[in-house]
Amino acid sequence: MKEAAALLAKEKGSAFVLAGGTDLLVRLRTGFIEPDLLVDIKRIAATRSIQVTPGGFRIGAAVTGAELGEHAKLKKAWPGVVESANLIGSKQVQGRCTMVGNLCNASPAADSVPALVAAGAKVVIVGPKGKRTVPVEQVPVAPGRTSLKKGEIIESILLPKRLSRSGDAYLRFIPRTEMDIAVVGVAASVTLDAKGVCIDARVALGAVAPTVLLVPDAAKALIGTRMDDKALDALAAACSAACRPIDDKRGTREFRIKVAGVLARRAAQIARKRAGGR
Amino acid sequence: MPLDSTPQDKRAFKVVGTRPLRPDGIDKVTGRAKFGADATAPGMLVGRILRSPHAHARIKKIDTAKAERLPGVKAIVTRADFPDHTNGDAALFDILYNIMAREKALYEGHAVAAVAAVDAHTAREALKLIKVDYEVLPHVTDVDEAMKPNAPVLHNTILTDGVEPKPRKPSNIVRRYEFGHGDVEAGFRRADIVVERTFKTEATHQGYIEPHACLANVGPDGQGELWVCTQGHFMVRDTCARLLGMDISKLRVTASEIGGGFGGKTTVFIEPVALALSRKANRPVKVVMSRDEVFKASGPTASTSIDVKIGVTKDGRITAADATLRYQGGAFAGSPVEFGAMSAFACYDLENVRAIGYDVVTNRPKQAAYRAPGAPMAAFAVESVIEELAHKVGMAGIDFRIKNAAHEGTKSSYGPTYGPIGLLPTLERAKQHPHFKAPLGPNQGRGMACGFWFNFGGQTCVSLNVNSDGTVALSVGTPDIGGSRASMCLMAAEELGIPYDKVRAIVADTSSLGYNDVTDGSRVTFATGMATIHAARDATRKLCARAAQIWGIPEEAVTWEKGHARPAGPNAGNFPPMSLAEVAAQAGATGGPIAGHYEYSADGAGVSFATHICDAEVDPETGATRIVRYTVLQDAGKAVHPSYVEGQFQGGAVQGIGWALNEEYIYGKDGRLQNAGFLDYRIPVCSDLPMIDTVILEIPNPGHPYGVRGVGETSIVPPLAAIANAVSAAAGVRLTSLPMSPPRILAALEQQNAKRIAAE
Numbered sequence A: 001m002k003e004a005a006a007l008l009a010k011e012k013g014s015a016f017v018l019a020g021g022t023d024l025l026v027r028l029r030t031g032f033i034e035p036d037l038l039v040d041i042k043r044i045a046a047t048r049s050i051q052v053t054p055g056g057f058r059i060g061a062a063v064t065g066a067e068l069g070e071h072a073k074l075k076k077a078w079p080g081v082v083e084s085a086n087l088i089g090s091k092q093v094q095g096r097c098t099m100v101g102n103l104c105n106a107s108p109a110a111d112s113v114p115a116l117v118a119a120g121a122k123v124v125i126v127g128p129k130g131k132r133t134v135p136v137e138q139v140p141v142a143p144g145r146t147s148l149k150k151g152e153i154i155e156s157i158l159l160p161k162r163l164s165r166s167g168d169a170y171l172r173f174i175p176r177t178e179m180d181i182a183v184v185g186v187a188a189s190v191t192l193d194a195k196g197v198c199i200d201a202r203v204a205l206g207a208v209a210p211t212v213l214l215v216p217d218a219a220k221a222l223i224g225t226r227m228d229d230k231a232l233d234a235l236a237a238a239c240s241a242a243c244r245p246i247d248d249k250r251g252t253r254e255f256r257i258k259v260a261g262v263l264a265r266r267a268a269q270i271a272r273k274r275a276g277g278r
Numbered sequence B: 001m002p003l004d005s006t007p008q009d010k011r012a013f014k015v016v017g018t019r020p021l022r023p024d025g026i027d028k029v030t031g032r033a034k035f036g037a038d039a040t041a042p043g044m045l046v047g048r049i050l051r052s053p054h055a056h057a058r059i060k061k062i063d064t065a066k067a068e069r070l071p072g073v074k075a076i077v078t079r080a081d082f083p084d085h086t087n088g089d090a091a092l093f094d095i096l097y098n099i100m101a102r103e104k105a106l107y108e109g110h111a112v113a114a115v116a117a118v119d120a121h122t123a124r125e126a127l128k129l130i131k132v133d134y135e136v137l138p139h140v141t142d143v144d145e146a147m148k149p150n151a152p153v154l155h156n157t158i159l160t161d162g163v164e165p166k167p168r169k170p171s172n173i174v175r176r177y178e179f180g181h182g183d184v185e186a187g188f189r190r191a192d193i194v195v196e197r198t199f200k201t202e203a204t205h206q207g208y209i210e211p212h213a214c215l216a217n218v219g220p221d222g223q224g225e226l227w228v229c230t231q232g233h234f235m236v237r238d239t240c241a242r243l244l245g246m247d248i249s250k251l252r253v254t255a256s257e258i259g260g261g262f263g264g265k266t267t268v269f270i271e272p273v274a275l276a277l278s279r280k281a282n283r284p285v286k287v288v289m290s291r292d293e294v295f296k297a298s299g300p301t302a303s304t305s306i307d308v309k310i311g312v313t314k315d316g317r318i319t320a321a322d323a324t325l326r327y328q329g330g331a332f333a334g335s336p337v338e339f340g341a342m343s344a345f346a347c348y349d350l351e352n353v354r355a356i357g358y359d360v361v362t363n364r365p366k367q368a369a370y371r372a373p374g375a376p377m378a379a380f381a382v383e384s385v386i387e388e389l390a391h392k393v394g395m396a397g398i399d400f401r402i403k404n405a406a407h408e409g410t411k412s413s414y415g416p417t418y419g420p421i422g423l424l425p426t427l428e429r430a431k432q433h434p435h436f437k438a439p440l441g442p443n444q445g446r447g448m449a450c451g452f453w454f455n456f457g458g459q460t461c462v463s464l465n466v467n468s469d470g471t472v473a474l475s476v477g478t479p480d481i482g483g484s485r486a487s488m489c490l491m492a493a494e495e496l497g498i499p500y501d502k503v504r505a506i507v508a509d510t511s512s513l514g515y516n517d518v519t520d521g522s523r524v525t526f527a528t529g530m531a532t533i534h535a536a537r538d539a540t541r542k543l544c545a546r547a548a549q550i551w552g553i554p555e556e557a558v559t560w561e562k563g564h565a566r567p568a569g570p571n572a573g574n575f576p577p578m579s580l581a582e583v584a585a586q587a588g589a590t591g592g593p594i595a596g597h598y599e600y601s602a603d604g605a606g607v608s609f610a611t612h613i614c615d616a617e618v619d620p621e622t623g624a625t626r627i628v629r630y631t632v633l634q635d636a637g638k639a640v641h642p643s644y645v646e647g648q649f650q651g652g653a654v655q656g657i658g659w660a661l662n663e664e665y666i667y668g669k670d671g672r673l674q675n676a677g678f679l680d681y682r683i684p685v686c687s688d689l690p691m692i693d694t695v696i697l698e699i700p701n702p703g704h705p706y707g708v709r710g711v712g713e714t715s716i717v718p719p720l721a722a723i724a725n726a727v728s729a730a731a732g733v734r735l736t737s738l739p740m741s742p743p744r745i746l747a748a749l750e751q752q753n754a755k756r757i758a759a760e
């Protein structure tokens, strides 16, 4: 991994990490980028495994969507994260695409990113100056731009250990049923106490701002409640209020704001159910 | 030979109506089939086209000097290489202007120059070195905006035709059309209820999977060959030869396999450019469009704006129907508004009817045909109003349609009086269909609509060669876009009395046959089919003559029956019947090769009608729509290969679903297309669709020996309306703009809620 980072650091022209290539190769083919160096990380063994650690899960940077979907333990602990990654593209794309690639492509609409943020995931970054660990939400800084410095590679994603009575979920709105870009994406992660009261929550939105949004007010709307209609209304309102979307070919501002609330409600209900709540 | 014009509806077919494998199927699924981009030639160059980034701009200067000096560049062409050979043919001049911009670039993507180079990289670099000096002009892309008096004018030569007095000031309105009969004003006075609405539809693309591609090869002697993906290689040959000032005989065009066309490949775009490059470079040149170029610079269909007004009596009889249709067809004359206006009310038996159409130009790519060009949008508007009126008079939509449906003897809204037609049978069958009675789930609504298409005949030429082993080679000149080779083999086998797999059909090149019109207008199974039948009959006459020669009896004493030459009766003599193979085996000794031919201009294409039923489910919180059930009932006259007829029914419905729900050309304020790719131009994916159920009705067309009618286009006429009626029923609000994308549906729902709250 260090050698790969060194190669990237040394290159004077434009250099890219190649994971699944489902973003990179498309951009290359259409002439958007003309790279001088591509560093394929798929052959580095450490990037290809999912490890259960005392702290939770360590997911290598080149683990594909299909591999995530086949990992029973991960799926049980973080069903929302896995379902978000499994929404990317089609069967063919699933065989190659990675969550790290999804994150580093830095599209505001990236599907797995809100779920990772709601899960409180972190990434381990290897670079010329050593390793550092940062929360996922600090990686994308603007559409198409990340906070990674020259020569830096993300080595793995860390997902925390799951507490009991916890659940997460991701929903996106697309006009079709697949092969589409999220017009709105909402991820919710909740933990309940024995009585079914929500004691912890994280809610994140995609495609409604230049980068993924972690919405503390949305979490506040749920914590301390049984996630009843009133709490869900407050959640929906908080999510709609947090949106800073644009009007574009994929959807209007009004549409995104309204649907963010609708999906937040639905995602929270699924997360609650997965946490064992009724 | 007397033309067999009595339909043989009672005829028992042996081969026609079966469902054998298509002859081109294996090659297509194994990748052996050669499509447009699959051809290569020694010394081949790569051709690339430089396109205008502006929606409307005067081209002051094109400087190619730097690009010419780039090593590996072999030829560059611009407007200077396309002198006007069109001799006052305005339509041909428009094509010339469209394939290479002249005085102005008229839309984003308009070709401005082209390069042939040794490889793609060099060609791309060369394009960057061409300097074009543009004077950017104000643009207009919306049809209603383009009709306003102060709109930017595209061509100062357009003085609206069809209005009195003819205007002296140029505008974007090319022509006004009017169709109809009776007195609509008087009709409306007799009406108890009148509904009047305005509709809009966005432009859509045929979305064929194969981008335009060709390989041109012009030699130093001026003789040329062209390999091309097209719906009509004879059209390509004649058009290119005329544009480039070549003799038609010096250009041989071969049609490749074709990955879809749907009307979009019935004209030329890159072909004359590739030929001009090849002629200049003296090398073969291949040009393949990217998907982005396909969206920006081929021929999508029109966007429209339509007013419809229909009046009825309390008991549900239409007294008058009136429509004004405005279609923009891109930067040149020829939007399909004429067909829109002709077909708008074709389903109904009307005393007073009028349809007015305006053909409008805008700064968009020149439209090309798209499956029943112009009709789906008109049907969307009319059938939406029909449904609303039915509800207003308290009738079910289907009963209202049955009451007013056109039938044999009805004077159609566009002029002719109908012969035997299949509209009422499709409606009556729809009413009996289980779909019609199935219960609906929550948030679901059911809609229906009828549709009409003319169908065409046209110039056709077919050759049929009998081989010495008793097999048959059939040469047709109409590219196979829907399984027509299989249908031709079926019809030839039926006539000759031999098995289907003894006949092999090919699409022959332009030097092998007489002129054939393009594969369009749902004409091929009808017209090429009829030519095939007659060519087969020509061959059987010759086969009989050979048998007569062998037997030593007069030709008239031999008939062809069940695949054999037989003595016509007991007086003719007692000879055992000779099979086709037996006669063929002796051809060399009895006068040489045996072949059948037929060439004509086909007439008598029977019009075709369909009724569609659709169930849609709308999520009231997000506006997301799902089509949960869909049924097509259509008259095929005679289904030669029922699987391909069903395929046409389903394909039309699916393209209609895309058009109705999500597909649209989205333009920015800068006049540039925002979604020139399949990511944001959303055609349906498989999981978006229910299985499309089909019912084939067979009301024979008297104009074809087997009763065949075209089926390829009618199927896209009703869907926009059927889906709009279903979605409107599910959402509880009438939707009048296509596509009915989730943001549009949600906005309509919110508006309705706001109104309801205000009223309370």
Ligand SMILES: Cc1cc2nc3c(=O)[nH]c(=O)nc-3n(C[C@H](O)[C@H](O)[C@H](O)COP(=O)(O)OP(=O)(O)OC[C@H]3O[C@@H](n4cnc5c(N)ncnc54)[C@H](O)[C@@H]3O)c2cc1C
Pocket (backbone or CB within 6 Å): A016, A017, A018, A019, A020, A021, A022, A023, A024, A025, A026, A041, A061, A087, A088, A089, A090, A093, A096, A097, A098, A099, A100, A101, A102, A103, A104, A105, A109, A110, A111, A112, A148, A152, A153, A154, A155, A179, A180, A181, A182
């Ligand atoms: C047909 C199709 C459908 C798609 N559908 C969806 C969808 O539904 N939802 C969605 O969100 N996306 C979708 N995408 C986009 C894409 O598939 C995803 O973003 C995917 O997760 C990218 O992963 P990858 O491994 O292929 O990334 P790559 O293309 O390999 O890389 C993407 C970017 O990340 C950088 N990068 C990759 N790995 C690292 C690393 N370890 N460290 C630093 N930088 C790195 C690369 O340099 C590049 O800039 C689709 C793409 C296609 C082609």
